[in-house]
Amino acid sequence: MSQQTSVLYDVPGPRQRRITLISSIVAGVVLLVGAYFLIYQPLDEKGQLSMELWGPLLDPSNENFSQVWDRIGLGFKNTLIAAALAVVSSLVLGTLLAVLRIQLKSLNRLRFTGLATPVAYLLRGVSTLLSAVTRVCVEVFRGLPVVITIFFVARGFPEFGLYLDNLWYLVIGLTIYNSVVIGEILRSGMEGLPGGQREAAAAIGLSPAQTTRMILLPQSFRIMLPALISQLVVVLKDTSLGFIISYEETLNIGKQIIGVLGNPIPVYVVIAVLFIVVNYSLSKLAQYVQRRLARGRKTAGTPAQNPPPAALVSQAESNGQGF
Amino acid sequence: MNVLIDKFDVFAGGFWLTLQICILAAIGALVLGAIVAVLRISPVPPLRALGTSYVNVFRNMPLTVVMFFAAFGLPALGSNADFLRIPVIDSLFTRLGTDLPYFRFALIALVLYTAAFVCEALRSGVNAVPAGQAEAARSLGLTFGQNLRHVVLPQSWQASVVPLGSVIIAMIKNSALAGFFGVVGDLSATADQLTGAEGYAFVPVAIGISLGYLIMTVPLGALLDRIEKRQAVAR
Numbered sequence: 001m002s003q004q005t006s007v008l009y010d011v012p013g014p015r016q017r018r019i020t021l022i023s024s025i026v027a028g029v030v031l032l033v034g035a036y037f038l039i040y041q042p043l044d045e046k047g048q049l050s051m052e053l054w055g056p057l058l059d060p061s062n063e064n065f066s067q068v069w070d071r072i073g074l075g076f077k078n079t080l081i082a083a084a085l086a087v088v089s090s091l092v093l094g095t096l097l098a099v100l101r102i103q104l105k106s107l108n109r110l111r112f113t114g115l116a117t118p119v120a121y122l123l124r125g126v127s128t129l130l131s132a133v134t135r136v137c138v139e140v141f142r143g144l145p146v147v148i149t150i151f152f153v154a155r156g157f158p159e160f161g162l163y164l165d166n167l168w169y170l171v172i173g174l175t176i177y178n179s180v181v182i183g184e185i186l187r188s189g190m191e192g193l194p195g196g197q198r199e200a201a202a203a204i205g206l207s208p209a210q211t212t213r214m215i216l217l218p219q220s221f222r223i224m225l226p227a228l229i230s231q232l233v234v235v236l237k238d239t240s241l242g243f244i245i246s247y248e249e250t251l252n253i254g255k256q257i258i259g260v261l262g263n264p265i266p267v268y269v270v271i272a273v274l275f276i277v278v279n280y281s282l283s284k285l286a287q288y289v290q291r292r293l294a295r296g297r298k299t300a301g302t303p304a305q306n307p308p309p310a311a312l313v314s315q316a317e318s319n320g321q322g323f
Numbered sequence: 324m325n326v327l328i329d330k331f332d333v334f335a336g337g338f339w340l341t342l343q344i345c346i347l348a349a350i351g352a353l354v355l356g357a358i359v360a361v362l363r364i365s366p367v368p369p370l371r372a373l374g375t376s377y378v379n380v381f382r383n384m385p386l387t388v389v390m391f392f393a394a395f396g397l398p399a400l401g402s403n404a405d406f407l408r409i410p411v412i413d414s415l416f417t418r419l420g421t422d423l424p425y426f427r428f429a430l431i432a433l434v435l436y437t438a439a440f441v442c443e444a445l446r447s448g449v450n451a452v453p454a455g456q457a458e459a460a461r462s463l464g465l466t467f468g469q470n471l472r473h474v475v476l477p478q479s480w481q482a483s484v485v486p487l488g489s490v491i492i493a494m495i496k497n498s499a500l501a502g503f504f505g506v507v508g509d510l511s512a513t514a515d516q517l518t519g520a521e522g523y524a525f526v527p528v529a530i531g532i533s534l535g536y537l538i539m540t541v542p543l544g545a546l547l548d549r550i551e552k553r554q555a556v557a558r
Contacts, residue, residue, distance in 0.1 A: 008364060008449075008457055008467075008470070008471075008475065009366055009467075010461060012366075020366055020367060020368075023367050024367050024368050024369055027367050027369045027370050028369040031369055031370075031373060042400055043400070046399065046400050139537075139541055139544075140533065140537060142540075142544075143496075143536060143537045143540035143541045143544065144496070144533055144536055144537070144540075145496035145497070145498075145499035145500075145511070145536060146496070147499045147500050147503065147511060148499050148511055148514065148532065148533070148536065151511070151514065151515070152514075152529050155518050155519075155525055156525050156526075156529060159525040159526075233383070237383075237384075237385040237386070237387075238385070240385035240387040240388065241385075241387060241500075243387065244503045251385070251387055251388065251391065254391075255391075258395070264391075264395040264396055264399050265392075265396050265399055265400075268388060268391055268392050268395070268396060271388060272380075272384050272388050272392075275383060275384050275385055275388065276379070276380060276383040276384055278383075279382075279383035279384075280379060280383045283382075283383065
């Protein structure tokens with residue numbers, strides 16, 4: 001923030017500081033008054049601030065307090081379970097996908113000169129076809145909203161005689177989308193590496209598979225770690241989509257509580273705060289990791305790596321509800 | 324595959340409605356996001372705090388929660404979001420005129436949620452302008468407004484086009500959620516309706532719905548890729 005302001009403004013002098021102070025006070029007062037009239041008063045008028053509505057959530061002596069929080073705890077546990085499963089499986093699948101796409105790309109360059117001509121052409125055709133198929137899959141699943149993917153999984157699997165727990169529909173839906181996104185993050189990380197890395201690996205006699213496994217992938221993980229952590233936030237937020245297939249995660253539990261107690265605003269405020277706290281700490285972690293990585297690279301004296309494409313990183317960050 | 328042909332008007336209607344939501348929400352989010360971005364870079368600390376907390380709140384909250392707030396919180400306050408019935412737009416966009424408030428609720432939620440990301444995209448653009456540029460402009464004696472208009476904003480705009488584009492793509496995908504919140508007849512609600520209540524075969528419906536979304540997202544993504552590559556070459 002301070003860095004931000006220093007780009008646009010000079011260091012303020014005494015007069016400027018006085019103006020800033022005065023306008024701060026004025027703005028603060030205006031904001032408080034605005035908050036009172038636009039938020040507090042309407043809420044109060046509709047009786048939304050009564051202890052009757054907030055009591056079950058805030059007042060430990062309320063009869064429903066322990067039950068409500070037990071349910072919310074259960075929901076949050078379910079949210080975390082779904083998120084953890086989705087993260088682990090999409091990391092594994094995403095890595096595989098990234099490696100596959102890189103391998104296919106290097107396979108595409110091969111001419112298979114040692115083999116008979118028809119065989120060589122066949123192999124080249126197969127490798128071209130494979131990379132086209134993976135490309136199309138990536139584009140399709142990246143372009144579809146996650147809700148739709150989850151919905152398709154939940155509706156489509158029973159259609160083909162595959163009945164699973166709701167948890168698994170959610171996890172599979174999230175995994176399909178996020179493994180594609182993570183795969184693209186890692187792939188662009190690998191392609192952003194200086195060409196010398198790959199050449200050096202080839203020079204000391206590593207095979208393409210070894211190069212990917214030992215040279216490219218570890219570095220790509222390192223560079224893309226902030227983007228990967230941001231993707232964690234996205235997955236955690238996306239688990240709330242479980243409500244469309246009535247998986248019992250936090251939001252669904254919240255709906256049940258509202259159904260019994262009839263207090264939508266307090267319950268949603270509490271759930272929002274829960275999510276905000278967890279996700280905010282995750283984003284702070286991502287920022288911290290990014291800063292550490294930037295520092296580490298400088299002191300190690302290695303050449304600056306190409307920064308990851310802005311679109312991918314910002315997509316990972318802004319993907320918001322993922323999708 | 325018959326459902327694709329028989330129900331083509333349903334698919335087309337769903338596509339059109341989703342497109343309407345997206346256009347309106349994009350306009351709203353760009354305006355609100357720009358305002359929040361101005362707050363975030365303003366020199367007055369309370370305004371800056373307001374912008375920062377807005378971004379932190381909405382970026383870390385699932386859109387689903389925002390939607391629930393809009394769909395169940397606003398009615399609890401006795402509001403049907405009637406202030407969105409702006410006379411001219413009302414007649415252009417068919418759904419704003421109807422009495423179902425869910426379209427407006429979904430719109431509010433999408434705008435509020437996306438604005439936080441728009442703000443971040445714009446701000447990252449301003450941050451990408453080298454500090455020396457603004458310093459040089461100041462030392463030439465340009466005022467703050469001139470500095471922004473002639474030096475900082477033109478450059479920051481270039482840097483924020485691609486992030487803004489991905490925010491918009493994400494928003495198009497997010498709009499699918501509206502169908503599960505009582506917005507009748509958009510693409511995702513159509514999927515639910517056709518496979519659930521009307522009992523059509525699953526695969527063709529899925530293909531139709533997917534095509535609807537991919538038509539909107541994939542070309543935009545390809546365009547962004549091109550812009551990004553061109554910018555990378557230009558630098």
